[in-house]
Amino acid sequence: MSSSPDNNYRFEQAGASDDSIQQVHAQLQKQKPDKKNGYSFLPLGVLGLMCSSVFFGSIYLAHYSVRFDPLVVNESAKREKPGAVVVTAVPPAVLGKKVFTTICAACHQVTGLGVPGIYPPLAGSEWAQGNEERIIRIVLHGLNGPITVEGKDYTNAMASLGTVLKDEQIANALTYVRQEWGNKAPEVKAETVARIRAEVGPRTAPWTSAELLKIGQ
Numbered sequence: 001m002s003s004s005p006d007n008n009y010r011f012e013q014a015g016a017s018d019d020s021i022q023q024v025h026a027q028l029q030k031q032k033p034d035k036k037n038g039y040s041f042l043p044l045g046v047l048g049l050m051c052s053s054v055f056f057g058s059i060y061l062a063h064y065s066v067r068f069d070p071l072v073v074n075e076s077a078k079r080e081k082p083g084a085v086v087v088t089a090v091p092p093a094v095l096g097k098k099v100f101t102t103i104c105a106a107c108h109q110v111t112g113l114g115v116p117g118i119y120p121p122l123a124g125s126e127w128a129q130g131n132e133e134r135i136i137r138i139v140l141h142g143l144n145g146p147i148t149v150e151g152k153d154y155t156n157a158m159a160s161l162g163t164v165l166k167d168e169q170i171a172n173a174l175t176y177v178r179q180e181w182g183n184k185a186p187e188v189k190a191e192t193v194a195r196i197r198a199e200v201g202p203r204t205a206p207w208t209s210a211e212l213l214k215i216g217q
């Protein structure tokens, strides 16, 4: 770059002479890495550290992250082994609702209120929430004759359902009945239904309420 003394005066930056540039270059040249000693290991070490943190970081993520979906990630989610089948048990009352609506609701109604004078209510019923020994027998073998439910008398008959329904279906339906519409009574187990079925044996005659009231007194 040629420069007149005038320019030198105005723009000192641009005033470097060829000599001065060469001097600066010579100095920079001296600072280049010493070929004999090779490259400094510091930048290589830093590079190595970065590589390994990316490497182990991705292993960590692959192992501990759930999915790379911001809507799905749940840090407290349990990690299941890949291919494991997760079985969530359906509550007995939920299974029992199906049996109830397909079979029992025809008479006792979906509301559990029954039909006045004909079908007694299960909602609020002292029988439904009472001794399980009695109501299991009603469903297994049927009920005949007078019965008082919530202070009202019914003289009708309920057919036996023991040959139509399995132990588990009876248990689930009764569990539903005992825990729906504000009813509060413990679950009925399929084992209890099986035990009573075996204890009673081959009975075809329906129960009477007087007979049932003697059980579990």
Ligand code: HEC
Binding pocket: 099, 100, 103, 104, 105, 106, 107, 108, 118, 119, 120, 121, 122, 125, 126, 127, 128, 135, 138, 139, 143, 144, 145, 146, 147, 149, 154, 155, 156, 157, 158, 159, 161, 173, 174, 177
């Ligand atoms: C065909 C109609 C009919 C069906 C279906 C029926 N019931 Fe009944 N149920 C009756 C009648 C009628 C009585 C009262 C019988 C009597 O008057 O002696 C009764 C009585 C009862 C009682 C005792 C009284 C009460 O109201 O608490 C229970 C408990 C009961 N049923 C539960 C069930 C369950 C559970 C089912 C389904 C698995 C079922 N019933 C299906 C008609 C039926």
